Amino acid sequence: MILVVLISILFLGGVLAWLSEGLDSRFPRVVALAAVVIDLLVMMALVGADTEGAGWIVQLNAQWIPRFGISFHLAADGLSVLMMLLTAFLGIIAVGSAWDEITERTGFFYFNLLWTLAGVIGVFTALDLFLFFFFWEVMLIPMYFIIAIWGHENKNYAAMKFFIFTQVTGMLMLISILVLAYFHYAQFGLFSFDYFDLLKVNTSSAIEMWIMLGFFVSFSTKLPSFPFHSWLPDAHSQAPTAGSVLLAGVLLKTGAYGLIRFAVPLFPEASMQFAPIAMTLAVISILYCAKVAFAQTDIKRLIAYTSVSHMGFVMLGIYAWNEQALQGAVMTMLAHGLSAAALFMLAGGLQHRVHTRDMDHMGGFWAKVPRLSFVALFFSIAALGMPGLGNFVGEFLVLLGAFKASIGLTVAAAFGLIFASVYSLWVIQKVFHGAYRNSDFDDTHLYDLSRREMFYFSTMMIGLIWMGMYPQSFLDMSAATLTNLLNETGQLLFAQGSEL
Amino acid sequence: MITSFNDLLPMLPLLIVTATSVIAMMMIGIRRSYIATGSITITGLLVATLVAVSMMDLTNQQVTPLLIIDQYSLLFTVVVCASAMILAVLSFPYFLELDDQREEYFLLLTVATIGAIVMVSSNHFVSTVLGLETLSMSLYGMIAYPLHSAKSAKFPLEASVKYLVLSAAASGFILFGMALIYAQTGTLSFSSVTNLPAAGLGDGYTIVALLMVVSGMAFKLSLAPFHMWTPDVYEGAPLPATAYLATIGKAAMFVVLLRFIQISDALSFDSIVIVLALIAVASMLAGNLLALLQDNLKRILAYSSIAHMGYLLLALIAGHYVTGTIAVEAITFYLIAYVIMSLGAFGVASVISSSEKEFDSIKEYRGLFWRKPVLAATFIAMLLSLAGIPLTVGFIGKFYIFLTGVESELWMLLGVLVLGSGIGLYYYLRIIYRMFMPEKHSLPYRVGGVESASSYAVLAILLFLLLLFGVYPAPIMSIVATASAII
Numbered sequence: 013m014i015l016v017v018l019i020s021i022l023f024l025g026g027v028l029a030w031l032s033e034g035l036d037s038r039f040p041r042v043v044a045l046a047a048v049v050i051d052l053l054v055m056m057a058l059v060g061a062d063t064e065g066a067g068w069i070v071q072l073n074a075q076w077i078p079r080f081g082i083s084f085h086l087a088a089d090g091l092s093v094l095m096m097l098l099t100a101f102l103g104i105i106a107v108g109s110a111w112d113e114i115t116e117r118t119g120f121f122y123f124n125l126l127w128t129l130a131g132v133i134g135v136f137t138a139l140d141l142f143l144f145f146f147f148w149e150v151m152l153i154p155m156y157f158i159i160a161i162w163g164h165e166n167k168n169y170a171a172m173k174f175f176i177f178t179q180v181t182g183m184l185m186l187i188s189i190l191v192l193a194y195f196h197y198a199q200f201g202l203f204s205f206d207y208f209d210l211l212k213v214n215t216s217s218a219i220e221m222w223i224m225l226g227f228f229v230s231f232s233t234k235l236p237s238f239p240f241h242s243w244l245p246d247a248h249s250q251a252p253t254a255g256s257v258l259l260a261g262v263l264l265k266t267g268a269y270g271l272i273r274f275a276v277p278l279f280p281e282a283s284m285q286f287a288p289i290a291m292t293l294a295v296i297s298i299l300y301c302a303k304v305a306f307a308q309t310d311i312k313r314l315i316a317y318t319s320v321s322h323m324g325f326v327m328l329g330i331y332a333w334n335e336q337a338l339q340g341a342v343m344t345m346l347a348h349g350l351s352a353a354a355l356f357m358l359a360g361g362l363q364h365r366v367h368t369r370d371m372d373h374m375g376g377f378w379a380k381v382p383r384l385s386f387v388a389l390f391f392s393i394a395a396l397g398m399p400g401l402g403n404f405v406g407e408f409l410v411l412l413g414a415f416k417a418s419i420g421l422t423v424a425a426a427f428g429l430i431f432a433s434v435y436s437l438w439v440i441q442k443v444f445h446g447a448y449r450n451s452d453f454d455d456t457h458l459y460d461l462s463r464r465e466m467f468y469f470s471t472m473m474i475g476l477i478w479m480g481m482y483p484q485s486f487l488d489m490s491a492a493t494l495t496n497l498l499n500e501t502g503q504l505l506f507a508q509g510s511e512l
Numbered sequence: 513m514i515t516s517f518n519d520l521l522p523m524l525p526l527l528i529v530t531a532t533s534v535i536a537m538m539m540i541g542i543r544r545s546y547i548a549t550g551s552i553t554i555t556g557l558l559v560a561t562l563v564a565v566s567m568m569d570l571t572n573q574q575v576t577p578l579l580i581i582d583q584y585s586l587l588f589t590v591v592v593c594a595s596a597m598i599l600a601v602l603s604f605p606y607f608l609e610l611d612d613q614r615e616e617y618f619l620l621l622t623v624a625t626i627g628a629i630v631m632v633s634s635n636h637f638v639s640t641v642l643g644l645e646t647l648s649m650s651l652y653g654m655i656a657y658p659l660h661s662a663k664s665a666k667f668p669l670e671a672s673v674k675y676l677v678l679s680a681a682a683s684g685f686i687l688f689g690m691a692l693i694y695a696q697t698g699t700l701s702f703s704s705v706t707n708l709p710a711a712g713l714g715d716g717y718t719i720v721a722l723l724m725v726v727s728g729m730a731f732k733l734s735l736a737p738f739h740m741w742t743p744d745v746y747e748g749a750p751l752p753a754t755a756y757l758a759t760i761g762k763a764a765m766f767v768v769l770l771r772f773i774q775i776s777d778a779l780s781f782d783s784i785v786i787v788l789a790l791i792a793v794a795s796m797l798a799g800n801l802l803a804l805l806q807d808n809l810k811r812i813l814a815y816s817s818i819a820h821m822g823y824l825l826l827a828l829i830a831g832h833y834v835t836g837t838i839a840v841e842a843i844t845f846y847l848i849a850y851v852i853m854s855l856g857a858f859g860v861a862s863v864i865s866s867s868e869k870e871f872d873s874i875k876e877y878r879g880l881f882w883r884k885p886v887l888a889a890t891f892i893a894m895l896l897s898l899a900g901i902p903l904t905v906g907f908i909g910k911f912y913i914f915l916t917g918v919e920s921e922l923w924m925l926l927g928v929l930v931l932g933s934g935i936g937l938y939y940y941l942r943i944i945y946r947m948f949m950p951e952k953h954s955l956p957y958r959v960g961g962v963e964s965a966s967s968y969a970v971l972a973i974l975l976f977l978l979l980l981f982g983v984y985p986a987p988i989m990s991i992v993a994t995a996s997a998i999i
Binding site for chain 2: 075076077078079080117142145146149150152153156157160161168171172175176179180183184186187190191193194
């Protein structure tokens with residue numbers, strides 16, 4: 013029941029926020045903040061709660077569309093709870109980053125923001141594949157509106173690209189889901205879209221690969237991974253800050269979550285065969301996008317490419333499919349969620365202050381805005397994988413696990429860490445060091461971070477330090493889920509990987 | 513033979529609509545009153561809808577050799593009558609300021625509805641042709657209706673003549689095909705065309721006959737490559753007439769096609785399957801690709817309807833390969849979904865238009881969301897539903913089509929469906945994006961016509977159905993499933 017409450021608070025909060033605009037255009041943000049904070053508090057009840065068999069903390073299963081055996085099946089285990097906590101936390105951050113930036117049509121903005129979050133929570137808890145797909149699409153439309161209405165100069169193109177990429181690959185996933193459900197019908201005589209029922213389906217290996225690819229394409233577009241990543245830089249550079257925060261922090265994680273929860277466990281054998289290709293794609297993402305990031309002058313595009321690069325580690329970890337690698341993937345998802353969100357907030361903050369995203373026009377900001385510069389340095393260092401911060405733990409574990417699966421690919425992926433240092437420090441050098449230049453923009457609004465902004469950034473810093481210094485508290489939460497998944501798939505992938 | 517009144521009872525919805533048209537005609541003869549004629553029409557159609565709903569569980573009989581009144585035909589009688597009523601409500605403010613005689617429009621609308629009811633209840637070539645021609649004849653009139661108006665918004669005459677000429681040619685095709693089939697089977701009722709006694713002309717003639725019937729019907733359904741007339745007629749006709757043609761006209765025709773294909777077993781000929789598959793592919797691609805280039809809302813919806821008919825054809829072909837009734841269910845559900853979302857989309861456009869000024873360029877929808885949020889939200893919901901996005905009935909419809917495609921393993925057609933839907937997103941989003949752009953104050957949204965609370969009420973009902981069937985489709989699914997089991 014608690015899961016329904018979590019989702020409904022956000023849906024209703026969204027409607028309420030929209031309606032409250034009629035009274036005063038400042039009410040929606042308050043309503044939105046209240047809704048997300050309440051959600052986070054309610055979620056706390058799930059942290060450390062007892063699990064009932066197989067790691068599930070809560071489950072809810074009700075009939076929805078009996079004609080096709082579709083049920084309203086929500087459940088949460090440690091992994092879901094971690095992801096939900098990240099969602100709610102970044103939800104608060106997103107509301108905060110929109111607080112002053114969004115001044116027009118505030119009601120509809122916060123409506124979309126909360127509905128996106130509701131869709132994401134749904135994705136992280138749905139255990140019926142029809143319901144999962146339903147939420148998968150529900151989070152898409154409000155995000156489209158956020159980019160298309162409150163975005164920057166080229167918003168129509170970016171929003172359209174984002175929507176079409178995710179929707180078309182989503183349809184491929186829908187076909188895969190239907191094929192799987194049809195196999196269940198053929199084998200057991202009735203339709204079912206339930207996760208546990210579909211796990212039992214035996215598919216012939218020829219078609220299993222195709223079905224798996226349907227899921228893989230959809231999830232790796234969302235992740236995103238090379239070669240389906242090209243929507244992300246456009247979406248990020250055009251989205252308002254809060255949109256970028258949600259995209260980088262939360263929406264990308266749904267793709268990784270989908271791979272861990274659905275793509276691999278449902279098709280262990282096909283995934284096992286496919287793992288070398290997936291891991292190669294991951295390594296290409298890591299290296300190629302790091303290289304492309306270095307070539308950007310638009311600061312938001314640069315961060316977007318680094319996102320793709322870091323998410324490559326997540327995919328590498330998932331397809332290495334052993335305990336360290338998976339733990340590392342989950343850890344990277346959490347840490348990257350925070351660091352990328354913070355970097356996009358900084359980029360958005362800079363754009364808000366100097367009305368440009370072009371780094372060629374910037375330089376020497378440290379003298380002018382020391383607090384902002386320090387925060388930027390902190391998160392850049394976090395993103396490049398400095399030991400002691402969350403990203404390091406995640407990426408290190410991924411590499412450790414992947415090493416067991418494929419030495420060559422791991423060695424190649426490790427170069428990603430070096431490239432990350434190069435582009436991160438290059439940004440710092442270019443924007444914050446050197447002589448102060450203001451010839452290309454009007455710097456009258458170039459204020460340092462306000463107290464409210466500092467508060468948001470410090471919470472994220474604390475989060476990253478916590479993850480870096482005491483990662484066990486996070487690892488413990490997801491451990492049960494991941495071991496369970498590994499046992500179910502019989503560690504097939506690991507066996508395969510070691511032969512490479 | 514007809515022996516008693518009781519035998520006619522199953523035809524009650526048809527009789528009520530007929531009576532409505534007679535009463536409306538006499539009313540016009542006695543005293544012209546727009547409001548009275550409109551009210552009579554709307555009431556008559558409403559009563560017919562309710563009667564059809566109440567009969568659905570009990571009735572299943574052949575009334576005369578011409579009409580079959582079963583759950584399936586009653587389900588579509590409900591759809592047809594309800595849609596006609598909704599369109600009558602929307603037409604009322606639209607034609608309010610027409611400087612010509614306005615009353616006969618409702619007469620035409622009612623007579624067209626008689627034709628549509630006959631079509632959905634038909635399993636006999638004679639009733640098919642009777643229904644089809646009744647519907648088409650009235651539509652010619654409805655399309656050309658603002659002809660004598662001094663300030664007519666569009667080119668009704670061009671549209672009407674175009675439709676008349678091409679539609680007559682298509683009817684000719686259908687009739688010739690029917691004659692050939694009659695020569696083979698010796699009966700005018702729909703019956704199997706396979707395994708005929710050797711005395712016939714041979715399978716080659718049967719295939720030609722089927723192709724002629726199918727291509728004639730494909731014309732009426734505006735399937736590619738028989739779609740050329742669609743955008744012009746859609747654009748030239750007054751909005752409520754376009755909506756009538758796009759929803760009731762297509763749904764009734766598809767029901768006939770479905771019954772014909774199912775009963776005649778035409779798909780056991782491979783060549784027919786190939787032709788239908790090619791038509792489906794051409795429609796899905798042509799419809800979606802050609803819509804990309806349009807700036808006129810009515811033309812976009814015209815092309816999108818071509819694509820939607822292509823999706824339906826996929827399910828029709830799949831029907832041959834699947835066991836059980838899933839394909840018929842898919843078609844039925846999708847038709848209902850299509851009627852709801854098209855009515856909604858055309859409804860929004862006709863609410864802000866009038867017979868003297870139509871807002872059909874997508875430029876004119878700029879900023880609509882900020883001026884009339886409720887209207888724009890309805891429109892967006894309808895467009896997202898046409899694009900097949902969850903929370904709406906269009907998604908469940910697509911889900912059905914995908915499911916039948918998967919069960920029948922028509923991977924090629926499914927691939928085209930995904931591609932087509934992907935392209936389709938672009939032009940739906942284009943319209944939606946316009947509505948979100950900042951408004952330009954120089955553009956007035958309403959020049960002629962009257963704001964009517966009843967139009968808004970009708971739109972609200974459509975929106976409610978769109979979301980209800982999209983979020984909680986179980987009840988309508990079970991109705992569809994029971995009805996589909998009949999065929």
